[in-house]
Structure formats: C-alpha cells, structure tokens
Amino acid sequence: ETGVTQSPTHLIKTRGQQVTLRCSSQSGHNTVSWYQQALGQGPQFIFQYYREEENGRGNFPPRFSGLQFPNYSSELNVNALELDDSALYLCASGRGADNEQFFGPGTRLTVL
Amino acid sequence: EDKVVQSPLSLVVHEGDTVTLNCSYEVTNFRSLLWYKQEKKAPTFLFMLTSSGIEKKSGRLSSILDKKELFSILNITATQTGDSAVYLCAVLINTDKLIFGTGTRLQVFP
Numbered sequence A: 001e002t003g004v005t006q007s008p009t010h011l012i013k014t015r016g017q018q019v020t021l022r023c024s025s026q027s028g029h030n031t032v033s034w035y036q037q038a039l040g041q042g043p044q045f046i047f048q049y050y051r052e053e054e055n056g057r058g059n060f061p062p063r064f065s066g067l068q069f070p071n072y073s074s075e076l077n078v079n080a081l082e083l084d085d086s087a088l089y090l091c092a093s094g095r096g097a098d099n100e101q102f103f104g105p106g107t108r109l110t111v112l
Numbered sequence B: 001e002d003k004v005v006q007s008p009l010s011l012v013v014h015e016g017d018t019v020t021l022n023c024s025y026e027v028t029n030f031r032s033l034l035w036y037k038q039e040k041k042a043p044t045f046l047f048m049l050t051s052s053g054i055e056k057k058s059g060r061l062s063s064i065l066d067k068k069e070l071f072s073i074l075n076i077t078a079t080q081t082g083d084s085a086v087y088l089c090a091v092l093i094n095t096d097k098l099i100f101g102t103g104t105r106l107q108v109f110p
Helices: none
Strands: A005-007 A010-013 A019-024 A031-037 A044-050 A053-057 A064-068 A074-078 A087-094 A107-111 B003-007 B010-014 B019-026 B030-038 B044-049 B056-058 B061-066 B071-076 B085-093 B097-100 B104-109
Touching (some): A010 A019, A019 A087, A031 B097, A044 A064, A044 B097, A074 A087, B010 B019, B019 B030, B019 B085, B044 B056
Antiparallel strands (some): A019 A074, A031 A044, A031 A087, A044 A053, A087 A107, B030 B085, B061 B071, B085 B097
C-alpha cells in the first residue's frame, strides 16, 4: 500500500464524452503527477501539479486538463474522448524534486 | 527526444535462475534512475539510483547505475514465482517528470 488512492477503479465511456478521474495523495506529498499507460507500454507522463499549479506537461493535447486542490488531492479531466484514450491512468505523488514517486492503483478507462 | 530503452522485452525463466534486466537512456537534465515492479496495476518502487557505481540491494534484488555509459541493470537472484511481473525503468528529469521504458515482462515458472 502506497497511501495513494484513485477513483473510480474502472470506467466505461463512449467517444465524445467527458471523464473526471480522481486521486488522493499520500500525506505530506506536495506534487501529483498523472500518467497514461496503454496496454503493453510504459506509463507516459501527462502533467504534474505542484502547489495547485501545473508544473510541467507531456505531449498530450489540451483536452487533457487537471486540477490540484489545497488538500493535495487531484483530478484529471479528459474531454471529447477518443478510442485511443483507453488506458490505465495512474497518479503518483511525491515530496518534490529528487524524491521517489508513489503510485496509486490506477483507473482503467475504456472508451467504446 | 528523451528516451528510455529496456531489454529484453520479455524473459521466461525457472525458479532459482538469476536474471539481469537492462535499461539504457538518453535524456536531458538527468536527475536519477528508478526501478519499479508492476504486477497488476500500481507500479511499486524498488530502487532509486543517483550516483554511478554504487550498488543498491534489497534482498535478492540489486541494481547499479553507470552514468558514463548511460545504463542501469537490475539483477534478481534465486528467482521465485512471486517475482513474475513487469519491471519498469524510469528516468527522473526536471522536477518529478518520469520517462519510462516499455518494461521487461518476467515470467518465473516453478
């Protein structure tokens, strides 16, 4: 157990819909990062939040957006879902630079 | 473009065998290299390596980093069926951005 939780566990949506995934960080951690892991691939960095501000972004379009709240919980929002958005979405929290990140169990998103 | 390459992609061994997993990288702003084990969903942290040549050990697992040749290895001795998993190598760049390889799938049979 890493102390990082995510909800929901599984989600099925259809193309064009919008989805919100949630993450609750481990106590004392001030950064939250989101990753997309397609089947058979390593996780791909989406973005990171630090003190409620976006602090770096990977190669994902603007329809992927996020929020971090004062209690260090976080949301990932994806608009206009596409079939290729089907993946495991992982969040990871950490104490800042040069510290390991601890991953939550992920949300499995299926887009039909 | 930053990239992390792992080899082999897949490995099948018998219990008791020793395995070596490889990770090479080409990144800007290297901070550290991390190894994770992923069984079903959440990658679980194994090691963080920052300095060259210093081996880190945890039980039957060990890992070392070579910052000159830009690679790391993860060794598992006396493998057990519980070691079956995908092993992910990731490089930490900038502030907390992890660049992952595609992973090595290890299957250990009794």
